[in-house]
Amino acid sequence: MQSIHSLPVDPDRLHAIAGKWGTPTYVYMEDMIRERCLLLKNLFPNFPVSWLYAVKANDNPHILKIIANEGFGFDTVSYEEVLLCLKLGTNPGDIFYTENNMTDVEMHCAAKQGVVLNIGSIGRLKSFCEAYPKSECSIRIKPDISDGHHAKVDTGNQDSKFGIRLDLVSEAVGIASESQVQISGIHAHIGSGIREPENLLTEIEVLLEASEKLRDLKFINFGGGMPIPYRNDERSFDLNRFAKMASERFRSFLDNINRPFSFYFEPGRWVVGPAGILLTQVNTVKDQGRKLFLGTDTGFNHLLRPALYDSYHEIVNISADPENRMQSYHVAGNICESGDILGFDRTLPESKSGDYLAILDAGAYGMTMASHYNRRALPAEVLITKEGYHKTIRKRKTPDETVDGFLSDTGMIRMDEKDGAV
Numbered sequence: 001m002q003s004i005h006s007l008p009v010d011p012d013r014l015h016a017i018a019g020k021w022g023t024p025t026y027v028y029m030e031d032m033i034r035e036r037c038l039l040l041k042n043l044f045p046n047f048p049v050s051w052l053y054a055v056k057a058n059d060n061p062h063i064l065k066i067i068a069n070e071g072f073g074f075d076t077v078s079y080e081e082v083l084l085c086l087k088l089g090t091n092p093g094d095i096f097y098t099e100n101n102m103t104d105v106e107m108h109c110a111a112k113q114g115v116v117l118n119i120g121s122i123g124r125l126k127s128f129c130e131a132y133p134k135s136e137c138s139i140r141i142k143p144d145i146s147d148g149h150h151a152k153v154d155t156g157n158q159d160s161k162f163g164i165r166l167d168l169v170s171e172a173v174g175i176a177s178e179s180q181v182q183i184s185g186i187h188a189h190i191g192s193g194i195r196e197p198e199n200l201l202t203e204i205e206v207l208l209e210a211s212e213k214l215r216d217l218k219f220i221n222f223g224g225g226m227p228i229p230y231r232n233d234e235r236s237f238d239l240n241r242f243a244k245m246a247s248e249r250f251r252s253f254l255d256n257i258n259r260p261f262s263f264y265f266e267p268g269r270w271v272v273g274p275a276g277i278l279l280t281q282v283n284t285v286k287d288q289g290r291k292l293f294l295g296t297d298t299g300f301n302h303l304l305r306p307a308l309y310d311s312y313h314e315i316v317n318i319s320a321d322p323e324n325r326m327q328s329y330h331v332a333g334n335i336c337e338s339g340d341i342l343g344f345d346r347t348l349p350e351s352k353s354g355d356y357l358a359i360l361d362a363g364a365y366g367m368t369m370a371s372h373y374n375r376r377a378l379p380a381e382v383l384i385t386k387e388g389y390h391k392t393i394r395k396r397k398t399p400d401e402t403v404d405g406f407l408s409d410t411g412m413i414r415m416d417e418k419d420g421a422v
C-alpha cells in the first residue's frame, strides 16, 4: 500500500486545487502552520523564551504574515530578507539578522534600519565597532558541535565557515569594549534537521557557558534546526522531552544571573515543512528496460532537496485507484539533467499520464530554493486558509510572461538589435 494515511489534505481538495490552478503548485495549510506555532509557543510556559521564524525556510509574504500573527519575530540571513520583513510592517526590533560574509553596504543598511545585527566574524565585528561605537550587537559563535540532515547543512562543526571561534570570544569582548559597543546577545545554530536532540542540548550548555564571558548580555539565541520526519518510519523530534531538559538548564542559569534575560530559538523547517505539498502531474510513463519512470511537470528547479541533499519526500498518487496493482517507479522531473529524480523506487498504484502526485513535507526549503533553471516558470502557490478557502498566494507566470520578464531584466529585446551606448 502506498502511504495515503500520511496525506494531510483530502485528495478531493487537492484535485480541486490542481483542476483550478494547474500544476506544479505548492499548497500550504494555514491551520497546520498556526497549530505548530502554538505548540512551540507553549513549550516553555515558565521561561522567557521567544520564537523567531527562520524566513529562509519559506518566505511567501502570506506565510510570514500568518507566523507573525502567531507572535513570532523573524530570523533573517540576508539584507533582502530583512527588507522583506520590514516592508511587511515588522518592527525592526523583532528582526534578527544573522550576517554571513556581509558587505559594508549591507551592514550600514541594516544598522540604519535598527534591526538586531548578529555578527559572525572578528573582522566584521571590528568594522561594526568602528562604524557604530556605543551601540549594540549580538555575536554568532562556532560551538564546535554540529548536526544536520546532511553534511551541507551541518553548520556548527570545527571546520564550518560560520561564527566566531569559541577561543576568540574574549578577543571579541575586547574589541567591543574599546568602542563601548555592548554585546547584548550571543547566538549559535548547529545545523538544519538535527538528528540527535542531545546535540542541541550540548549547544545550549556551550552557549550558557560562553555567556559567562559577556557581562552585558541580555539574550541567548540557540538557533533553529528542529527536524521533521520525512519518512513514515522516522521518529518525530520529542519537543516535550527536549523542553524539559532545556528548562532544567535555563532554571539554574536564570537563578544565577538574577536580571532580566531572554532566550530565543529560530526554527524554520519545523514550523512550515509538514504544512506544504508540491502538486505535480504525470505526463509520461516510460519503460526504460530496468526501470519504469513517471515523468512529471516539475523538477529540481522547484524542489531541490532530493537532488541537492539526497532528501526523501513521500510521494502519493492522489488520482490512481488504490486498488490498482502496485508498481515500482522512479519519479522524474522535467529538467534536462539525469539527476532530476524526485523519488527513486517508489511503490505506487499503477499510474498513468494525467494522474496527480502530491509530494509531501515540501513546505520548507521548497519554493525558497526554486529557480528558473531551464528557463521554466516557478510553481503557483495556494494557501488553504483556516476557514477552508483556497487562496492564490503566488500566481504562476505563463511561458510568455516568464520569457518576456527575463528579456526585459537583461535589457535584450532581439538578436538583431543594435548595441547602444551603455
Ligand SMILES: Cc1ncc(COP(=O)(O)O)c(C=O)c1O
Binding pocket: 054, 056, 057, 075, 077, 098, 153, 189, 191, 192, 193, 194, 223, 224, 225, 226, 266, 267, 268, 269, 270, 364
Ligand atoms: C542561522 C540559521 N538559523 C535558523 C535556521 C533554520 O533552520 P531550520 O529550518 O532547520 O530550523 C537556519 C537554517 O539553516 C540558519 O542558517
